[in-house]
Amino acid sequence: MSCLLLDAGNTRLKWALLDGPHWLAQGVCAYAELAGLPAQLAPWPAVQRILACNVAGPAVAKQLAACWPALPIAWLKSSAAQAGVRNGYLRPEQLGADRWAALIGARALRQTDLLVVMAGTAMTVDALSSTGEFLGGVIVPGFRLMREALARGTADLGLPDGATATFARSTGEAIVNGALAALSGAIAQQYAQLSAYSGRSVQILLSGGDAARIAPCLPPALAAQLIRIDNLVLHGLAQLAQRDSNQEASA
């Protein structure tokens, strides 16, 4: 059974094509190029099921549905408990479906205390206990949004680039290193909170488009606990797809 997994984020679509547990192909697609995605998948077995999470709004959902008019898309919604994770949000359905999928993917990978960091358009830092409780987490603007906010809200800053530096000595360096400090600082703060809460060693799972940029900026104590994983959201969706097909097989 070939299953297409879709992670529709606020910047772009990430996708993977699975045949049972095997990953046949995966990729990234800009929303402007979405109409070409079905043709791109043509070399592989025809898609039979689609499981998606979307935090990019109804227009994107409509665009995705139009790509595969003959197949209904199963949209993941956050719930109170699923696949070994319990949702600590006061209103479980309020949690972004991408965060929920990432937590499910994280739980399947490791059953320890985890900080699940998704560095995308926004960066989310979510605490997951060794017993599978999602305790809560924070949302901060991602690297691009931080720079854009400064450019939009000031007369003189703009979007200059800058290299990473211990002490920034140009506007570009000051902005780039400021954003990276804010991102790594948020991770460090939540890491300290979860470490204090659990009293045990905490591992950090880092995924998303800006993971490679953020990883080198983490302090050494956090870097030692870091596990980089590409497409954690898709791994979570793959877990759910696999569970669905196991249930169908045993029904």
Ligand SMILES: Nc1ncnc2c1ncn2[C@@H]1O[C@H](COP(=O)(O)OP(=O)(O)O)[C@@H](O)[C@H]1O
């Ligand atoms: N080729 C790229 N295209 C777009 N964004 C990129 C690219 N490479 C790195 N990025 C960074 O990754 C972020 C998007 O990450 P991603 O995980 O795809 O986000 P989302 O899930 O919110 O769509 C952007 O805000 C940008 O800072």
Ligand SMILES: CC(C)(COP(=O)(O)O)[C@@H](O)C(=O)NCCC(=O)O
């Ligand atoms: C926090 C997010 C904007 C992250 O989106 P992304 O950066 O992955 O595009 C998204 O998960 C979302 O809209 N969440 C709903 C609110 C919440 O999770 O509390």
Ligand SMILES: [K+]
């Ligand atoms: K994110």
